[in-house]
Amino acid sequence: MEAQSIAPDTDANQVAEQAYALISDLYPICRSITGDGVRKTLRILRKHIPLDVREVPTGTHVFDWVIPKEWNIRDAYIKNSKGEKIVDFNESNLHVINYSAPFRGKLNLSQLKEHLFSDPGHPDWIPYRTSYYKETWGFCLPHKQLMELPDDEYEVCIDSSLAEGQLTYGEYVIRGKLADEVLISCHVCHPSLCNDNLSGIALATFLCKRLSQASPRYSYRFLFVPGAIGPITWLAKNEDGARLIKHGLVLANLGDPGNSTYKKSRQGNVIIDRAVQTVLKHSGREYEILEFSPYGYDERQYCSPAFNLPVGLLTRTPHGRFPQYHTSADNLDLVQPTYLADSFSKLSAVIDILEHNRKYLNTNPRCEPFLGKRNLYRPIGGFQDVATQQLALLWVLNLSDGEHDLLDICERSGLAFSAIWTAAQELAKTDLLVLQDA
Ligand code: ZN
Numbered sequence: 001m002e003a004q005s006i007a008p009d010t011d012a013n014q015v016a017e018q019a020y021a022l023i024s025d026l027y028p029i030c031r032s033i034t035g036d037g038v039r040k041t042l043r044i045l046r047k048h049i050p051l052d053v054r055e056v057p058t059g060t061h062v063f064d065w066v067i068p069k070e071w072n073i074r075d076a077y078i079k080n081s082k083g084e085k086i087v088d089f090n091e092s093n094l095h096v097i098n099y100s101a102p103f104r105g106k107l108n109l110s111q112l113k114e115h116l117f118s119d120p121g122h123p124d125w126i127p128y129r130t131s132y133y134k135e136t137w138g139f140c141l142p143h144k145q146l147m148e149l150p151d152d153e154y155e156v157c158i159d160s161s162l163a164e165g166q167l168t169y170g171e172y173v174i175r176g177k178l179a180d181e182v183l184i185s186c187h188v189c190h191p192s193l194c195n196d197n198l199s200g201i202a203l204a205t206f207l208c209k210r211l212s213q214a215s216p217r218y219s220y221r222f223l224f225v226p227g228a229i230g231p232i233t234w235l236a237k238n239e240d241g242a243r244l245i246k247h248g249l250v251l252a253n254l255g256d257p258g259n260s261t262y263k264k265s266r267q268g269n270v271i272i273d274r275a276v277q278t279v280l281k282h283s284g285r286e287y288e289i290l291e292f293s294p295y296g297y298d299e300r301q302y303c304s305p306a307f308n309l310p311v312g313l314l315t316r317t318p319h320g321r322f323p324q325y326h327t328s329a330d331n332l333d334l335v336q337p338t339y340l341a342d343s344f345s346k347l348s349a350v351i352d353i354l355e356h357n358r359k360y361l362n363t364n365p366r367c368e369p370f371l372g373k374r375n376l377y378r379p380i381g382g383f384q385d386v387a388t389q390q391l392a393l394l395w396v397l398n399l400s401d402g403e404h405d406l407l408d409i410c411e412r413s414g415l416a417f418s419a420i421w422t423a424a425q426e427l428a429k430t431d432l433l434v435l436q437d438a
Contacts, residue, residue, distance in 0.1 A: 016341035019202035030093035033226035034070040055166035062236035070165025079155040093191040098130040100137035118143035126328035170224035183248030189226035194335040199255035231301035247272040248311035254343035255335030258317030263290040266303035270310040275353040360400040392423035
């Protein structure tokens with residue numbers, strides 16, 4: 001019998017095409033940690049999954065933090081004295097420092113330059129900057145353009161608002177057979193940036209869609225939250241509920257050409273850490289494993305000491321290590337369906353391990369059982385060759401002693417999880433193996 005997969009590899013390319021189309025739809029929206037950009041994003045995601053949109057008012061205390069004012073922006077530009085727009089928010093929302101306070105005025109070049117930001121290392125790209133917790137305003141532009149600005153009187157307009165409002169996030173729970181949960185979390189606060197933000201959102205959405213049709217064993221909680229303040233808010237409101245999370249992944253940067261990278265949970269050697277490493281090891285491609293550090297994406301919050309949840313971070317190239325990171329070059333050219341497909345198939349393989357990692361008991365532990373009379377030497381689908389099949393059967397029988405689960409057997413044998421799981425399924429059809437855990 002072929003190993004049943006939650007999301008078979010053959011579907012990954014199709015999912016990746018849909019994910020890329022979703023990324024293209026979400027790309028133009030000006031998101032931030034609060035405001036209509038996040039609402040609009042969640043509305044688009046609701047076309048695929050019926051997620052709940054939750055709102056928490058400005059001023060609410062969440063642990064050591066306070067929900068900030070809500071930010072919205074309608075327009076922004078810089079005009080020269082001829083009335084020509086030389087910087088236009090409508091061309092790229094990265095032009096405005098995210099969370100810029102409203103401003104209108106006329107400034108000379110040196111006054112204006114105090115509010116202009118560029119990246120000399122990449123003179124053609126617009127950098128992405130934020131100022132969430134300090135009320136200021138500013139523009140980002142290509143360094144080449146900044147260097148060429150002539151002395152002039154400039155008209156500046158930032159038609160934004162910072163006002164009492166809400167913090168908005170999306171949440172969806174798929175109820176499985178177990179109350180125990182798997183957490184999948186991604187950030188939704190970046191404007192026109194594809195790899196950092198949209199790749200994670202898109203693959204989480206399609207994983208959620210797939211799992212909701214699959215009646216899984218675990219329950220799955222999907223969070224689409226603004227970075228940092230989002231998970232802090234969720235954890236503050238769900239301090240007890242968080243205890244149900246038995247495995248978790250933060251998703252980001254899943255669409256670039258780099259190698260898959262996994263950053264371990266704070267605990268460092270829990271099932272999710274081992275499951276991801278097993279998948280990457282057997283992927284046939286290069287990969288990188290990073291130890292936990294209290295810097296990065298929202299695993300920082302899930303792995304804070306009071307929670308210490310088993311949550312790791314799955315990316316391709318980590319944040320800050322690709323040149324396009326936090327610039328206008330993190331766009332629809334950087335992210336490609338082929339890399340999204342590879343990330344999605346790895347993600348699906350990780351979910352398969354979580355779903356199928358059970359403990360079995362060998363009912364005939366006194367020497368090897370006689371496999372021939374039970375028709376276990378016939379070729380079984382899902383194996384590359386008969387030798388691997390034989391070995392997988394022997395490993396499952398030998399280590400199913402009440403102490404080891406299938407992931408233990410997979411690691412000790414060096415065989416792929418799918419081979420071990422298929423062998424266990426075959427043996428469980430005979431009188432030799434019974435499921436031990438509930
Ligand atoms: Zn970022």
